[in-house]
Amino acid sequence: MSKKSFxxxxxxxxxxxxxxxxxxxxxxxxxxxxDLGPYRGDVRLFFFRASSRTIDTDIDMRIVSYxxxxxxxxxxxxxxxxxxxxSVLLNNLDVGTWQITIDGYNPxxxxxxxxxxxxxxxxxxxxxxxxxxxxxxxxxxxxxxITWDSSEVGDPSISGRLFSxxxxxxxxxxxxxxxxxxxxxxxxxxxxxxxxxxISLSDGDAIIWTKTDIxxxxxxGDSAASYAVxxxxxxxxxxxxxxxxxxxxxxxxxxxDSVGEIDQESRRIRVSxxxxxxxxxxxxxxxxEDGVDLYVDGVRQISGESVxxxxxxxxxxxYRGETHLGDYLVEVHPEQTVLEIDRHGAFSVxxxxxxxxxxxxxxxxxxxxxxxxxxxxxGLGAGYVSTDRxxxxxxxxxxxxxxxxxxxSGVDEFNRQLPSAFPARYPTSRHLASxxxxxxxxxxRLFSIDYHGTNHVPAICKKVRxxxxxxxxxxxxxxxxxxxxxSPSGDRAFLVTQQMVDVLADKFLVPGPxxxxxxxxxxxxxxxxxxxxxxNLIPDTDDIHILLxxxxxxxxxxxxxxxxxxxxxxxxxxxxxxxxxSLVFYLDSVLLANPxxxxxxxxxxxxxxxxxxxxxxxxxxxxxxxxxxxxxxSSEVWLNEMCSLVTEDLVADKLMLSGxxxxxxxxxxxxxxxxxxxxEGRLPLFNRYNDQSVxxxxxxxxxxxxxxxxxxxxxYLCRNHGGATLFNAIMDAQEGDxxxxxxxxxTSCPDLTFxxxxxxxxxxxVLSDSTDTEPYTSYNNGSWFASSQGxxxxxxxxxxxxNYSYASQAGPHHTISGTVGRGLKASNAYFKESSVVRRxxxxxxxxxxxxxLVVR
Amino acid sequence: xxxxxxxxxxxxxxxxxxxxPAAGRREQPSxxxxxxxxxxxxxxxxxxxxxxSLVIRxxxxxxxxxxxxxxxxxxxxxxxxxxxxxxxxxTAAIGPGFPASLDVHFFRTPDRVWHDAxxxxxxxxxxxxxxxxxxxxxxx
Numbered sequence: 001m002s003k004k005s006f007x008x009x010x011x012x013x014x015x016x017x018x019x020x021x022x023x024x025x026x027x028x029x030x031x032x033x034x035d036l037g038p039y040r041g042d043v044r045l046f047f048f049r050a051s052s053r054t055i056d057t058d059i060d061m062r063i064v065s066y067x068x069x070x071x072x073x074x075x076x077x078x079x080x081x082x083x084x085x086x087s088v089l090l091n092n093l094d095v096g097t098w099q100i101t102i103d104g105y106n107p108x109x110x111x112x113x114x115x116x117x118x119x120x121x122x123x124x125x126x127x128x129x130x131x132x133x134x135x136x137x138x139x140x141x142x143x144x145x146i147t148w149d150s151s152e153v154g155d156p157s158i159s160g161r162l163f164s165x166x167x168x169x170x171x172x173x174x175x176x177x178x179x180x181x182x183x184x185x186x187x188x189x190x191x192x193x194x195x196x197x198x199i200s201l202s203d204g205d206a207i208i209w210t211k212t213d214i215x216x217x218x219x220x221g222d223s224a225a226s227y228a229v230x231x232x233x234x235x236x237x238x239x240x241x242x243x244x245x246x247x248x249x250x251x252x253x254x255x256x257d258s259v260g261e262i263d264q265e266s267r268r269i270r271v272s273x274x275x276x277x278x279x280x281x282x283x284x285x286x287x288x289e290d291g292v293d294l295y296v297d298g299v300r301q302i303s304g305e306s307v308x309x310x311x312x313x314x315x316x317x318x319y320r321g322e323t324h325l326g327d328y329l330v331e332v333h334p335e336q337t338v339l340e341i342d343r344h345g346a347f348s349v350x351x352x353x354x355x356x357x358x359x360x361x362x363x364x365x366x367x368x369x370x371x372x373x374x375x376x377x378x379g380l381g382a383g384y385v386s387t388d389r390x391x392x393x394x395x396x397x398x399x400x401x402x403x404x405x406x407x408x409s410g411v412d413e414f415n416r417q418l419p420s421a422f423p424a425r426y427p428t429s430r431h432l433a434s435x436x437x438x439x440x441x442x443x444x445r446l447f448s449i450d451y452h453g454t455n456h457v458p459a460i461c462k463k464v465r466x467x468x469x470x471x472x473x474x475x476x477x478x479x480x481x482x483x484x485x486x487s488p489s490g491d492r493a494f495l496v497t498q499q500m501v502d503v504l505a506d507k508f509l510v511p512g513p514x515x516x517x518x519x520x521x522x523x524x525x526x527x528x529x530x531x532x533x534x535x536n537l538i539p540d541t542d543d544i545h546i547l548l549x550x551x552x553x554x555x556x557x558x559x560x561x562x563x564x565x566x567x568x569x570x571x572x573x574x575x576x577x578x579x580x581x582s583l584v585f586y587l588d589s590v591l592l593a594n595p596x597x598x599x600x601x602x603x604x605x606x607x608x609x610x611x612x613x614x615x616x617x618x619x620x621x622x623x624x625x626x627x628x629x630x631x632x633x634s635s636e637v638w639l640n641e642m643c644s645l646v647t648e649d650l651v652a653d654k655l656m657l658s659g660x661x662x663x664x665x666x667x668x669x670x671x672x673x674x675x676x677x678x679x680e681g682r683l684p685l686f687n688r689y690n691d692q693s694v695x696x697x698x699x700x701x702x703x704x705x706x707x708x709x710x711x712x713x714x715x716y717l718c719r720n721h722g723g724a725t726l727f728n729a730i731m732d733a734q735e736g737d738x739x740x741x742x743x744x745x746x747t748s749c750p751d752l753t754f755x756x757x758x759x760x761x762x763x764x765x766v767l768s769d770s771t772d773t774e775p776y777t778s779y780n781n782g783s784w785f786a787s788s789q790g791x792x793x794x795x796x797x798x799x800x801x802x803n804y805s806y807a808s809q810a811g812p813h814h815t816i817s818g819t820v821g822r823g824l825k826a827s828n829a830y831f832k833e834s835s836v837v838r839r840x841x842x843x844x845x846x847x848x849x850x851x852x853l854v855v856r
Numbered sequence: 857x858x859x860x861x862x863x864x865x866x867x868x869x870x871x872x873x874x875x876x877p878a879a880g881r882r883e884q885p886s887x888x889x890x891x892x893x894x895x896x897x898x899x900x901x902x903x904x905x906x907x908x909s910l911v912i913r914x915x916x917x918x919x920x921x922x923x924x925x926x927x928x929x930x931x932x933x934x935x936x937x938x939x940x941x942x943x944x945x946x947t948a949a950i951g952p953g954f955p956a957s958l959d960v961h962f963f964r965t966p967d968r969v970w971h972d973a974x975x976x977x978x979x980x981x982x983x984x985x986x987x988x989x990x991x992x993x994x995x996x
Binding site: 369370371532534536537561564565566567568571575576620623624628629632634635636637638640641644693695696697699703736737825826 | 898900901902903904905906907908909911920932935936937938950951952953954955
């Protein structure tokens with residue numbers, strides 16, 4: 001044991017702390033800064049050492065004392081030795097960076113473990129840091145020998161295999177035995193660590209004895225074990241019938257039951273538990289054949305009572321009376337990073353990530369589509385969080401950041417009073433459907449803009465495009481511009497020109513297959529209109545009209561209502577007097593004409609939004625025909641709007657627009673999840689209000705939250721369940737609510753419920769910065785998600801919600817303690833704690849919730 | 857409050873005693889009482905922005921009634937939840953997307969509390985028109 005000298009200006013305070021197993025290698029880093037105080041600071045170090053188990057090695061691996069060497073700024077050094085406690089306080093260290101190395105020594109003074117940490121000492125402050133001691137790396141040797149009565153084994157053969165318990169790679173290593181008369185020996189070298197060893201002795205073809213054990217290899221050490229085969233032959237067919245780690249027996253440690261996988265061939269039992277599970281004291285529950293008992297280290301185990309330390313593998317011996325029937329190695333692997341939890345009420349669970357601090361998320365899903373629940377809470381009990389703990393928690397949000405895009409809000413948009421008498425040259429737009437052949441360029445019409453036909457706008461036809469072949473037959477497009485919006489005579493802030501109309505027409509309907517919004521959207525959802533059984537609906541028509549007007553008459557140049565579709569126009573005026581008796585949707589003219597600079601370009605910000613809105617409103621038009629008319633169901637608003645928002649998403653790359661995903665398009669379409677600081681599209685607002693009900697539609701300014709939620713949910717569905725094909729099936733379903741999604745999923749995932757989808761969606765939100773997730777939990781694969789429908793290929797880009805910011809909040813909103821969400825029906829709410837080392841979480845989860853743990 | 861109680865009592869008695877054939881273009885899940893209609897169903901918002909409709913949807917025959925009147929603002933908060941509304945038909949159904957509209961006079965929220973159109977709680981005498989009798993009337 002090397003002796004270190006004391007530095008006279010150091011005061012050592014030793015404090016016993018809890019021992020925590022750790023296998024981390026490398027230097028940790030701790031930092032705390034301040035401009036206050038003297039030019040010195042303190043450091044308190046906590047030592048965490050690897051398990052002191054010593055199995056079959058000639059070196060005692062128990063650490064009973066520590067030595068410390070610290071190198072600071074300007075050549076400062078501190079050395080300590082013979083530290084016998086588990087922490088040490090170093091006072092009055094020079095301000096700056098200190099590299100501290102801790103060595104652990106066994107009772108014989110042999111160095112058996114080491115760890116290091118980098119600490120930033122700041123003025124007048126005390127810094128706390130953990131030092132993880134791990135066994136020294138290197139090779140060690142092993143020797144195994146087995147003896148038996150050669151008179152009882154006529155045709156002996158022996159086999160053995162090793163597998164690492166320390167590394168993720170647990171592939172088996174064959175052990176070669178040398179056979180002698182009643183003796184088999186084997187030896188070799190291995191890297192330091194724990195190994196499982198399984199040895200079988202056979203007489204001819206019959207296995208007569210097996211042994212499972214754990215071998216520890218330490219650097220420069222020799223490990224040896226001898227086994228004597230005696231008594232009656234083993235009954236190798238006897239095995240545990242079941243092995244379980246249940247939360248009922250381990251209420252403070254486990255969230256759920258974890259069933260062990262029993263492998264009779266290798267005589268191993270594997271139990272998978274969440275990352276962070278404390279393995280040092282678990283109570284297993286097991287089943288054996290009648291008369292067969294399990295023993296560990298000679299102690300009979302009682303199912304549901306006996307406690308074991310599963311930090312490394314545990315050998316369970318099977319006995320019938322005095323007869324040893326064989327051994328099973330039980331390994332508990334803390335490896336689950338996503339876990340659905342079905343525990344309710346008040347309970348606490350502790351997690352430990354001492355070897356590698358983690359971010360811990362809890363997602364609270366209210367899967368009910370019709371009932372709110374009491375609000376759950378998660379409290380922070382005893383614990384410790386790394387000094388680099390994230391502070392990106394929810395903060396007060398400025399309402400001034402509300403996105404300025406919506407398809408239309410309020411119900412008074414048409415109350416603007418216009419003159420009741422118009423010049424005689426304006427016929428009303430009624431019967432447009434039946435007289436379309438008469439429409440010519442520069443024709444003038446009056447369009448009714450309210451339900452009762454009280455108010456009208458005069459408009460001029462500025463585009464006539466007829467006889468365009470599509471998959472749905474020949475179609476005709478007419479684009480109208482209200483007079484006050486037409487250049488140069490209009491009085492709006494920005495006026496529509498022929499160039500703009502031409503661009504709009506080219507985006508919506510041009511000759512050729514699969515090359516315009518009409519083709520792309522109808523390939524997903526079907527035709528926009530056709531025959532029906534309703535005599536008061538307009539007859540079948542191939543004419544589609546777009547009216548460009550200053551919606552609301554607000555002359556707004558930076559937001560407001562972009563466009564809308566209103567089914568009143570699909571009726572004959574004899575039923576709804578305000579009908580325009582045509583397939584028409586409306587776009588805001590001022591925003592369409594608003595350029596980024598002095599020259600108008602189709603890919604300018606507002607024109608681009610308006611082109612995307614064409615696809616959005618066209619979906620609504622189709623939706624009315626396919627659902628209301630053909631299937632006699634009126635879709636709920638959230639479902640209808642979700643389809644429109646996803647439609648924008650599905651055609652965004654074809655139009656070279658960012659769409660609701662909001663990742664900028666610069667020259668080429670970016671299918672990646674983008675980069676931090678994204679502010680456009682629907683997702684910044686979703687990040688802020690991600691605990692909203694999916695199937696409740698809000699009003700007023702809050703309607704934007706509903707748009708955001710609908711897009712986030714639809715984008716998730718699109719990227720995980722078939723893209724355009726799924727949305728075709730949603731439209732094809734006979735339902736107009738969440739059951740339409742279940743029906744659409746029935747083919748590919750027949751057992752998936754809407755509740756399951758909500759839970760998976762919550763996982764996808766948390767995991768969106770990962771491109772490698774389990775099925776049905778992905779927003780982000782680093783590229784596009786492809787689908788095909790109606791002969792058209794669709795590609796939607798990845799989404800990384802961590803890249804979207806709303807005011808000062810980046811990434812998905814979450815709470816850090818206390819109540820989580822609002823308990824709203826069909827919603828998820830999020831809790832997150834960053835850089836957790838150890839923590840006891842105190843839950844109060846009302847019945848009905850599904851809670852999901854995600855460890856990152 | 858007394859006035860509301862009397863009015864409600866009258867409505868309940870009508871509900872219980874004067875069942876008339878349903879009105880509307882299709883079979884009604886509810887039962888028409890004189891010009892009053894009592895409907896049990898789920899509140900949902902249908903259509904697309906900005907032309908949405910708050911409707912009460914009966915699952916029995918998948919029929920909708922658009923809700924109108926002062927109570928609409930209050931009932932919007934109960935989307936996806938089961939309520940009972942009592943009101944009068946003010947416009948007949950036209951066709952797809954435009955069902956009959958019902959001016960709501962009274963409604964019962966999921967917590968089984970009755971309200972007038974303004975949202976004020978109405979006390980229902982247990983011996984005359986209890987919830988149980990109303991539900992019996994509805995065939996529950």
